[in-house]
Amino acid sequence: MYADKAITGTSVRPREDFQRLIEDCMDGKIDMIITKSIPRFARNTLDTLRYVRLLREKNVAIYFEVEKINTLVDGEFLMTILSSVAQQEVENTSAYVKKGLKMKMKRGELVGFSRCFGYDRDKETGELKIVESEAETVRHIFDRYLQGAGGTVIARELNEEGILTYNHCQWTCSIILNIIKNEKYMGDMLQGKTYTVDPISKRRLPNNGEEDKFYVEGHHEPIVSRKVFDKAQELRISRNVKRAKTSTESNRVRIRRQYAFSCMLQCYFCGSNLSKRTWHSSSKYSKVIWQCVKSAKKGKRFCPESKAIPEAVIEKAFVESYKILCENNQDILEDLLDKIEVILKDEKIEKEVKQIEGRIKRTKTKRNKLADGYLDGIIPQERLRNYFLQSLRL
Numbered sequence: 001m002y003a004d005k006a007i008t009g010t011s012v013r014p015r016e017d018f019q020r021l022i023e024d025c026m027d028g029k030i031d032m033i034i035t036k037s038i039p040r041f042a043r044n045t046l047d048t049l050r051y052v053r054l055l056r057e058k059n060v061a062i063y064f065e066v067e068k069i070n071t072l073v074d075g076e077f078l079m080t081i082l083s084s085v086a087q088q089e090v091e092n093t094s095a096y097v098k099k100g101l102k103m104k105m106k107r108g109e110l111v112g113f114s115r116c117f118g119y120d121r122d123k124e125t126g127e128l129k130i131v132e133s134e135a136e137t138v139r140h141i142f143d144r145y146l147q148g149a150g151g152t153v154i155a156r157e158l159n160e161e162g163i164l165t166y167n168h169c170q171w172t173c174s175i176i177l178n179i180i181k182n183e184k185y186m187g188d189m190l191q192g193k194t195y196t197v198d199p200i201s202k203r204r205l206p207n208n209g210e211e212d213k214f215y216v217e218g219h220h221e222p223i224v225s226r227k228v229f230d231k232a233q234e235l236r237i238s239r240n241v242k243r244a245k246t247s248t249e250s251n252r253v254r255i256r257r258q259y260a261f262s263c264m265l266q267c268y269f270c271g272s273n274l275s276k277r278t279w280h281s282s283s284k285y286s287k288v289i290w291q292c293v294k295s296a297k298k299g300k301r302f303c304p305e306s307k308a309i310p311e312a313v314i315e316k317a318f319v320e321s322y323k324i325l326c327e328n329n330q331d332i333l334e335d336l337l338d339k340i341e342v343i344l345k346d347e348k349i350e351k352e353v354k355q356i357e358g359r360i361k362r363t364k365t366k367r368n369k370l371a372d373g374y375l376d377g378i379i380p381q382e383r384l385r386n387y388f389l390q391s392l393r394l
Contacts, residue, residue, distance in 0.1 A: 187222030
């Protein structure tokens, strides 16, 4: 007896017992397969004909009781028609199910929720509920992003602090940006982001207008305010616009820069930005240079005249230029000193304070969680003791 229970017949790949049956037939252990009907064997016309022909070459018969067809005696014509009918029935059922799901989406009901960092689905009510320990990290991500940190920087900071995603993986830039873009964190919900191409292949693709989408405002409790979320989207879009080539200096989008000369240097020959790179970074011949982005990414033929410029040369040229500018201009020098004082006093200290406060808050949450686990008998006393001792050493 070979039986795949509660597994779709539209594809043979997930059907372990079906695969075992075919292997036993190929090994010569079976000379006839008896099955109730064609849809029980497979609901995919292509798979049905493929395995019927494969087994016929090994002189293995398949007998379908309802249709009274023996594949070694009868031809393929009737079987092809009946298997096509079985496949059509699957496609019709899929269409009905898809229509029902769309009606649920239209009513604002949650359909097909996959685990989302910061949220979980209540098993009783079916609604989204906030996971507070994860929500603190989500708020921290939005705060750091609005402070000017990029996805890579935020991911590195979280990994250094030992914070993992809900499936215990390391953070990456793409995961951070997906959180920033996800409307669920401001309490809204967009459904229909992807769609299934067909019920046979079950291939899912991003929905770029092929199917309907459904947007519901105020669907659940937000983790961040709508104002914070909108500001994050404005900053994200402005960064994307900046990465796309802008034609003139006046059209530049101002964003926070990672390096001193970021967004300030342009290629003389093609007008593209210069990006910072390191040659021979793993050797003693390491050298920091600035290079034309178009030449570096697309190839030398797109900007054949460009050359890599050592950062030391740029720094020296900047210092010399500023000396000439400030030689007989006391106002410029005073303005520079005022700006340096403001930056050192306000921005740097404020950022450090916010980072430390965030770490303290997350540490307190983790300690409370461990204490609750100990009181509930989930976490042993030795583990709790080791954690507090480690915290005291830090």
